[in-house]
Amino acid sequence: MTSEAGACPLVGGASLCACARGLAHGGGAGAGWPFAEPPLLLTGACRCPVRPGTARSGAEQSGARLGGPARAAAMGSRASTLLRDEEIEEIKKETGFSHSQITRLYSRFTSLDKGENGTLSREDFQRIPELAINPLGDRIINAFFPEGEDQVNFRGFMRTLAHFRPIEDNEKSKDQNGPEPLNSRSNKLHFAFRLYDLDKDDKISRDELLQVLRMMVGVNISDEQLGSIADRTIQEADQDGDSAISFAEFVKVLEKVDVEQKMSIRFLH
Amino acid sequence: MFLLLPFDSLVVNLLGISLTVLFTLLLVFIIVPAIFGVSFGIRKVYMKTLLKIFQWATLRIERGAKEKNHPLYKPYVNGIIAKEPTSLEEEIKEIRRSGSGKALDTPEFELSDIFYFCRKGIETIMDDEVTKRFSAEELESWNLLSRTNYNFQYISLRLTVLWGLGMLIRYCFLLPLRIALAFTGISLLVTGTTVVGYLPNGRCKEFLSKHVHLMCYRICVRALTAIITYHDRENRPRNGGICVANHTSPIDVIILASDGYYAMVGQIHGGLMGVIQRAMVKACPHVWFERSEVRDRHLVAKRCDRLTEHVQDKSKLPILIFPEGTCINNTSVMMFKKGSFEIGATVYPVAIKYDPQFGDAFWNSSKYGMVTYLLRMMTSWAIVCSVWYLPPMTRQPEEDAVQFANRVKSAIARQGGLVDLLWDGGLKREKVKDTFKEEQQKLYSKMIVGNHEDRSRS
Numbered sequence: 001m002t003s004e005a006g007a008c009p010l011v012g013g014a015s016l017c018a019c020a021r022g023l024a025h026g027g028g029a030g031a032g033w034p035f036a037e038p039p040l041l042l043t044g045a046c047r048c049p050v051r052p053g054t055a056r057s058g059a060e061q062s063g064a065r066l067g068g069p070a071r072a073a074a075m076g077s078r079a080s081t082l083l084r085d086e087e088i089e090e091i092k093k094e095t096g097f098s099h100s101q102i103t104r105l106y107s108r109f110t111s112l113d114k115g116e117n118g119t120l121s122r123e124d125f126q127r128i129p130e131l132a133i134n135p136l137g138d139r140i141i142n143a144f145f146p147e148g149e150d151q152v153n154f155r156g157f158m159r160t161l162a163h164f165r166p167i168e169d170n171e172k173s174k175d176q177n178g179p180e181p182l183n184s185r186s187n188k189l190h191f192a193f194r195l196y197d198l199d200k201d202d203k204i205s206r207d208e209l210l211q212v213l214r215m216m217v218g219v220n221i222s223d224e225q226l227g228s229i230a231d232r233t234i235q236e237a238d239q240d241g242d243s244a245i246s247f248a249e250f251v252k253v254l255e256k257v258d259v260e261q262k263m264s265i266r267f268l269h
Numbered sequence: 270m271f272l273l274l275p276f277d278s279l280v281v282n283l284l285g286i287s288l289t290v291l292f293t294l295l296l297v298f299i300i301v302p303a304i305f306g307v308s309f310g311i312r313k314v315y316m317k318t319l320l321k322i323f324q325w326a327t328l329r330i331e332r333g334a335k336e337k338n339h340p341l342y343k344p345y346v347n348g349i350i351a352k353e354p355t356s357l358e359e360e361i362k363e364i365r366r367s368g369s370g371k372a373l374d375t376p377e378f379e380l381s382d383i384f385y386f387c388r389k390g391i392e393t394i395m396d397d398e399v400t401k402r403f404s405a406e407e408l409e410s411w412n413l414l415s416r417t418n419y420n421f422q423y424i425s426l427r428l429t430v431l432w433g434l435g436m437l438i439r440y441c442f443l444l445p446l447r448i449a450l451a452f453t454g455i456s457l458l459v460t461g462t463t464v465v466g467y468l469p470n471g472r473c474k475e476f477l478s479k480h481v482h483l484m485c486y487r488i489c490v491r492a493l494t495a496i497i498t499y500h501d502r503e504n505r506p507r508n509g510g511i512c513v514a515n516h517t518s519p520i521d522v523i524i525l526a527s528d529g530y531y532a533m534v535g536q537i538h539g540g541l542m543g544v545i546q547r548a549m550v551k552a553c554p555h556v557w558f559e560r561s562e563v564r565d566r567h568l569v570a571k572r573c574d575r576l577t578e579h580v581q582d583k584s585k586l587p588i589l590i591f592p593e594g595t596c597i598n599n600t601s602v603m604m605f606k607k608g609s610f611e612i613g614a615t616v617y618p619v620a621i622k623y624d625p626q627f628g629d630a631f632w633n634s635s636k637y638g639m640v641t642y643l644l645r646m647m648t649s650w651a652i653v654c655s656v657w658y659l660p661p662m663t664r665q666p667e668e669d670a671v672q673f674a675n676r677v678k679s680a681i682a683r684q685g686g687l688v689d690l691l692w693d694g695g696l697k698r699e700k701v702k703d704t705f706k707e708e709q710q711k712l713y714s715k716m717i718v719g720n721h722e723d724r725s726r727s
Binding site: 101104105108111112125126127128129130131132133134135136137140161164191192195196212213216217218219220221225229232233237245250253254256257258259262263264265266267268269 | 348349350351363364367368377378380381382383384385386387388389390391392393394395396397398399400401404692696700701705706707709710711713714717718
């Protein structure tokens with residue numbers, strides 16, 4: 001078995017199993033195989049007995065290193081310290097969430113990740129009943145996945161959720177030197193715009209508006225009525241006469257709406 | 270014995286003596302009290318000692334975290350984000366109000382309506398009410414079991430030693446003891462009920478059956494080191510009634526049945542469980558359904574009939590039912606299935622609340638099989654729980670079965686300090702029904718076009 005970066009030494013296949021993530025990560029204290037004895041419980045399909053959480057947290061911290069039985073017995077735990085401090089700092093810088101918020105959301109991410117491979121698929125999201133009954137549930141789930149991909153990792157997850165961080169007072173007065181924060185008013189509006197813009201051409205056409213409206217109302221309104229609603233909306237918003245709503249026109253229509261409050265989710269702690 | 274080498278006989282003798290001593294102790298301190306239903310109070314002392322140790326461990330972890338200047342991760346059971354309990358209508362009206370000064374009485378569509386669905390969706394992605402009920406509850410402070418540890422890095426040497434000692438005690442002393450007790454309990458149950466089954470029907474048979482059942486369940490309770498506190502025992506279920514309780518694990522049955530004599534309802538399993546079930550039904554009129562009957566919806570009526578006829582005979586034992594239909598993690602009570610509430614008998618609600626600090630009793634059946642689960646139970650410190658017997662309830666004339674079921678569920682949730690949810694426990698394995706989404710869509714369409722809905726399929 002060749003141990004190329006990214007290949008699991010147990011299985012040797014191309015699929016990046018959870019342990020291999022540690023190997024691929026490389027740098028810092030997190031060597032993928034921090035303990036002396038090889039894992040003992042091989043059970044066929046790559047079910048790595050050493051969950052990445054216990055491996056990393058056991059090895060990297062200066063506290064006591066727990067041995068084999070602890071790891072095997074820790075199968076059920078969702079260690080919140082799977083993330084290394086450097087990663088948490090990077091995410092903090094990019095999204096603005098605090099340390100404890102990131103750890104809590106990571107705990108949430110791992111609990112949604114039923115496949116335990118460090119990424120979420122669309123099915124993982126659809127397993128949330130309250131999201132499945134949301135009329136725009138599918139569009140929201142789509143917003144997490146970049147173009148053409150079927151899996152989202154924790155960074156991508158946080159990047160999308162960062163749009164909903166409340167705008168704090170000290171941020172409003174910050175100068176515009178750095179890149180625009182993900183939770184700015186403009187970015188929040190852009191998120192909502194992307195929910196309407198099905199083909200991602202930066203315009204909401206009549207068809208797209210109709211499709212989204214149909215998702216929101218189900219079978220309760222006829223085609224004609226819905227069509228007239230869509231026409232009226234586009235007429236009111238359209239300023240350059242192309243029968244579609246561009247992002248600038250979208251922003252203009254919503255200029256008075258309290259976007260900061262309506263598209264923000266406050267953490268309790 | 271004399272075939273062995275001479276120096277082995279000493280070892281064998283010692284082994285023999287220690288085993289005899291162990292068994293005598295077992296008999297005197299555990300089995301005999303179980304037969305008579307008395308207790309020496311050893312388990313309560315054990316529990317108090319454990320609590321003190323846990324408090325000390327928490328202090329050390331907190332101290333360790335402070336030294337490293339890191340915020341300590343504490344799981345919050347009540348959710349991590351603020352959710353406003355406003356309805357769809359109110360929220361959308363508020364969004365529109367802030368957007369334009371137009372009259373709000375006319376139903377119409379605004380581009381800003383999408384904010385409501387968007388935010389609600391993201392809120393549920395961050396923290397929803399349902400999925401977290403199907404996995405074990407996170408503890409606020411560590412209980413020296415590696416399975417519940419979230420703060421590996423703050424463990425000092427002393428704590429590790431303590432943890433190691435704890436593991437030694439649990440696996441090498443408590444586990445064999447518990448397995449021996451469980452074995453005794455189950456075999457006594459099977460043989461006892463089979464023997465009693467041969468007796469002719471009558472008062473003697475009932476008396477013996479009741480006491481065999483009680484004795485064996487009490488032994489099983491001690492096999493799990495379950496420390497149970499019963500409240501309001503005067504409300505205990507009587508003959509001809511139905512006892513309903515919230516369901517966390519198969520152990521619920523043992524806990525309730527060691528304090529009362531119930532007829533059980535359930536599915537017949539294969540293997541050891543099946544043997545136990547078949548033996549039990551010889552001595553006592555339990556109601557076991559075949560697996561095929563449970564799946565087939567058309568036979569629901571047949572099942573209800575069997576239950577009804579059991580209940581209508583006032584001399585028959587109270588039936589024990591878990592209307593949730595599946596194991597929930599003991600932080601909430603989920604929808605009660607209405608079947609048992611349609612029968613028309615008196616319902617005796619029972620609330621069971623486990624203290625997860627000594628051992629989490631929740632059975633995550635998608636993660637662990639029965640044997641793994643039992644092993645986990647037997648290697649925890651103890652199973653500590655409180656059982657409240659609530660006053661009996663009957664269906665009022667103006668309410669239907671679903672409303673009655675919800676009323677009982679609220680009473681149980683209130684008493685046990687659990688969250689009362691309307692969601693179906695079946696969502697553990699199944700997808701949510703489309704009708705809920707359709708309700709949301711209907712509500713929203715009212716906001717766009719008003720009350721004269723135009724129902725035509727696109």
